[in-house]
Amino acid sequence: MQWRDAANQWARFWTQPLPDDGGAVAPRDAAANGAATTPAIDERAQLTRRYAERIAALWQATLLHAGGVVPEVAPEATAPYADDRRFDAPEWRSVAYFSWLRQAWMIHADYVLEWVKTVALPAPDARRLAFMARQYLDAIAPGNFAATNPVVQKRALESQGASLVHGATNFVADARRGRITMSDPDAFDVGRNLATTPGSVVFRNDLIEVLQYDATTPKVGKRPLVIIPPCINKFYILDLQARNSFVRHAVGQGHTTFMVSWRNIPSQLGTLSWDDYLQSGVLQAIDVAKRASGSSTVNALGFCVGGTLLASALAVLAARGDRSVASVTLLATMLDFADPGEIGVYVTPEFLAMNELAFMCGQRMQGDKLAAAFASLRANDLVWNYVVSNYLLGRTPPAFDLLHWNGDSANLAGPMYAYYLREMYLRNRLRERGALTMLGEPVDLSRIRCPAYVFATRDDHIVPWKSAWRSTALLGGDMTFVLGASGHIAGVVNPPDPPRRNYWTHELPAGDADAWLARAQRIDGSWWPHWSAWLAHHAGGTRKAPPHAGNAALPALGPAPGGYVREEAA
Numbered sequence: 001m002q003w004r005d006a007a008n009q010w011a012r013f014w015t016q017p018l019p020d021d022g023g024a025v026a027p028r029d030a031a032a033n034g035a036a037t038t039p040a041i042d043e044r045a046q047l048t049r050r051y052a053e054r055i056a057a058l059w060q061a062t063l064l065h066a067g068g069v070v071p072e073v074a075p076e077a078t079a080p081y082a083d084d085r086r087f088d089a090p091e092w093r094s095v096a097y098f099s100w101l102r103q104a105w106m107i108h109a110d111y112v113l114e115w116v117k118t119v120a121l122p123a124p125d126a127r128r129l130a131f132m133a134r135q136y137l138d139a140i141a142p143g144n145f146a147a148t149n150p151v152v153q154k155r156a157l158e159s160q161g162a163s164l165v166h167g168a169t170n171f172v173a174d175a176r177r178g179r180i181t182m183s184d185p186d187a188f189d190v191g192r193n194l195a196t197t198p199g200s201v202v203f204r205n206d207l208i209e210v211l212q213y214d215a216t217t218p219k220v221g222k223r224p225l226v227i228i229p230p231c232i233n234k235f236y237i238l239d240l241q242a243r244n245s246f247v248r249h250a251v252g253q254g255h256t257t258f259m260v261s262w263r264n265i266p267s268q269l270g271t272l273s274w275d276d277y278l279q280s281g282v283l284q285a286i287d288v289a290k291r292a293s294g295s296s297t298v299n300a301l302g303f304c305v306g307g308t309l310l311a312s313a314l315a316v317l318a319a320r321g322d323r324s325v326a327s328v329t330l331l332a333t334m335l336d337f338a339d340p341g342e343i344g345v346y347v348t349p350e351f352l353a354m355n356e357l358a359f360m361c362g363q364r365m366q367g368d369k370l371a372a373a374f375a376s377l378r379a380n381d382l383v384w385n386y387v388v389s390n391y392l393l394g395r396t397p398p399a400f401d402l403l404h405w406n407g408d409s410a411n412l413a414g415p416m417y418a419y420y421l422r423e424m425y426l427r428n429r430l431r432e433r434g435a436l437t438m439l440g441e442p443v444d445l446s447r448i449r450c451p452a453y454v455f456a457t458r459d460d461h462i463v464p465w466k467s468a469w470r471s472t473a474l475l476g477g478d479m480t481f482v483l484g485a486s487g488h489i490a491g492v493v494n495p496p497d498p499p500r501r502n503y504w505t506h507e508l509p510a511g512d513a514d515a516w517l518a519r520a521q522r523i524d525g526s527w528w529p530h531w532s533a534w535l536a537h538h539a540g541g542t543r544k545a546p547p548h549a550g551n552a553a554l555p556a557l558g559p560a561p562g563g564y565v566r567e568e569a570a
Contacts (some may be wrong), residue, residue, distance in 0.1 A: 043118050051111040055104060062100040086143045086380070086388075091150035098150045101142040109137045124344070131345040138379045143388060152392045159394070166394030178368055180375075180386045182407055187399030190408075191561055194401060195236035197248045199259075199560035200549035203288045206269060207280045209261040209562040210288045212549035213247060217254045220546070221539025223326055224256040224293040226285055228306040231262040231277065232370055234408050234565050237489065238303065240401045244495045246528070253532045255299075255539070256546065258289040260306075264567040265411040270362035272413035274312075274420065275439050282313035286324055292554045293546075297326045299538055303492065304463065307333025308424065311475075312438055314448045319441035327538040328475075329453040329531065331492050332463045335445060336470035337428045342377045342461045347425040352418065359414030367409030367569035375406075377461055382406075402489055409569050431474055446476040453534050455527065457484045457491030469513040479508050480534055483517065484527050499525040 087093075092102045116133045119126070142148035146156070146164075155163045174181050188194050199213035227247070229235040239247040239259070250257045260281060263269065272280075289298050302310030307330040314325055334340065340347065359365070375382040389395045397403075429435040434442040452475050456468035465483055472479045484491040485501040494501050504520035523530070550556045 044115060047111065047114055047118070051107060054107050058100065058103050058107065062096055086141065086384075089151045091154070095150060098142075098148075101148050105137075105140070105142055112137060124348075128345045128348075131342065135376065135379060138384055141384065144384055144392075146392050149388065149392065152388070155393055163394035164392075167391040170390045170394065170396070174390065179371065179407060180383065181390060181397055182382065182386055182403035183397050183400040188401060188404045190234075190236060190565055193241060194404070195239045195561035195565060196242065197239050197245055197251065197560065200556035201261075201558045201560065201562040202258075202292055202550040202554045202556060203284070204557055204562075204564075205280055205284065207263050207272065207276065208285060209263075209557075209564045210285050211259040211261060211560045211562060212289075212292055213251050213257045213259070213560065214549060215256065215545035216251050218545055219542040220254050220256045220544075221299075221536075221541070222293075222543050223295050223538065223540040224258055224289045224298050225250055225535070226258045226260075226289045226298050226300045228260050228282055228285065228300065228302040228310045229262070230304040230306045231281075231309070231410065231412065232305055232367070233410055234264075234405065235259055235261045236561060236565060237402075237405050237493065239561070240405065240493065243497075244401070244493055246493065246495075249495065249528055249532070253536070254542070255535070256289075256293055258285060258292070260285045261562050261564045262410065263564050264367070264569055265364055265413050266567075266570070267362075267364065270364045270414050273415045274423075276413070277309055277416050278313045278316065278439055282309050283316070286313075288554065290324065292550055294551075295540070297324055297540065299327045299329075299535060300325045301329040301331065302333060303331040304333060304488070305420070307331060308335065308420075308430070311335055311445060311448065311471075312430070312443060314450075315443040315445055316439050316441045318447035318449070319444070323450075325450055326540065327451045327453070327535065328448065328477075329455070329535070330468075330471060331455045332457060332460055332468065332488050333454075333471065334424075334463050334467050335474050336431045336467060337424050338470070339464055339467045340425055341464045341467065343373070344425070346373050347421055349426060352421050352426065356418050356422070359418040361414070363414045365412040365414065365417040367411045370412075371407065371409040374462070402493065406489075411569050431470075445474040449476040451478040451480070451538060453480045453482070453531060455482045455484060455492070455531070457487055459486055460488045460491065462488045466513040469516070472508055481505075481508055481516065482527055482530060483520065494526045494528065496526040496528055501526070503527040503530065505530065 087102050092098050112133050113130070116126075116129050119129060121129060143151075146152045152163075170181070197213050199211050201209050202212045203210040227235075227238060227250075229238055239245045242248060247257055247259060262281070265272065286298055286300065290296060300310055300314070302308070310328065311330065311333070314328060317324060355363075386397065390397060423429050423436060430443065431445065433444040433446060436443045452471075454468060454471050454475075456463065456465035458465050460468075469481065472481050483504040484494065485503065486494070491501070502522055502524045503526075504517060504522050506516060506520035508516065548556070
């Protein structure tokens, strides 16, 4: 009875009417005339009152049912957390203590997320505030702590504490690595069971190695395919295992395929610029492919920032009247940075102002910092999931090739990175005709008149699909736009066998991205065969497959995947 009386008194205290002014001190955004209240204050007062009532009702029900099953007191829990798989264990609902923790956190999360919406801020600042609110809420979730996670406690008891010992061992090992382990560190090795498509290194400079893959068909297209992967990570995202290798698929379709393997920038190369990446990277690779294949033209493909570099290089070639590239494929690539996605919360004028001088003097952008920033965009999946599993439950992460690649980060040269942030993300000048000069040429994307295949993914949080869509209005050639399911990586790495996911395609109409999607046809399965059929029209005819990689002028320097891909960030 004492518990019931205490609960009733507590509930009455929190649900009693607030003063007319909401009991709030006027915040800094109050009107300049000194008014004590504003609509925002009233809204926040009402919001606080509403959530105080919810938390009081939950607390009262928990006390009254402390000895048994707690009913669902807060069925209207915030939508982003209503079906959260972190709370799948039955104890989160059947045990009073854990049910209260779960629902109290959900109510608090709902309150915080609604509260930040009441703050009048410019759009970029509002996005950052909402992002930090989500980071805070994810960090304090009850499942992240041993004392408030029933699964952790159950496993510790069943293992007689062994799970906690294993977790501590995992933590120490990760502390030494400087990152959270997301995949079994002993399961994969580049060249052994990753990046195993046969081929050779046919060119090497300080910045790149160029790989040429061995033909697997009697005849190949006359035009080779040159792939420019992102320089932020290693190239083998497109050559994982045999079953999901995009490179192996392209080779199997009869394309002589060349791949750029970017250098993991050491300190002595820290002063390389954007122009250096274009000249010694993209344009060099195109030239190598032409010389090795004997073709005067190539087909080119760029992925993510590799696509941005490729489009920049093609604009330089267009300004020079060079038509060496017959077709271009852009995968999850931004050319218009008006909406940079969630990564925009980190790319601010303040960040660049604090770091630009150091970058321009050769300080590298460390790969582990980039990896941590990207992981934080999906903190539940890529941070806290592994904190709980690795450290609290003492489990070894399962073998997962995508996540192994995700942890294999690369450094970027400081001037190149500063230019990318300043001119693309912050000023968005690549889309403006003649606004940028690269390699001494004014850049105009509309002068890129070769056919283009632009691929985006619907759930991409790094390159929002509508941002990728805007490339269709910037490039000057015939356009094919395809939208895949899933996210930035899984949507791209989607092999035909077994058939998974889906994609949308339609001839480009006049109108915006939503209008295109409304008319687009959904097709089940992988987008790879659709791309292969498109690229076959640009192969330039066929010729007998070369017996080996390279030629007399470009002899093989060693087997694929080469040496640069094995260099670790330091």
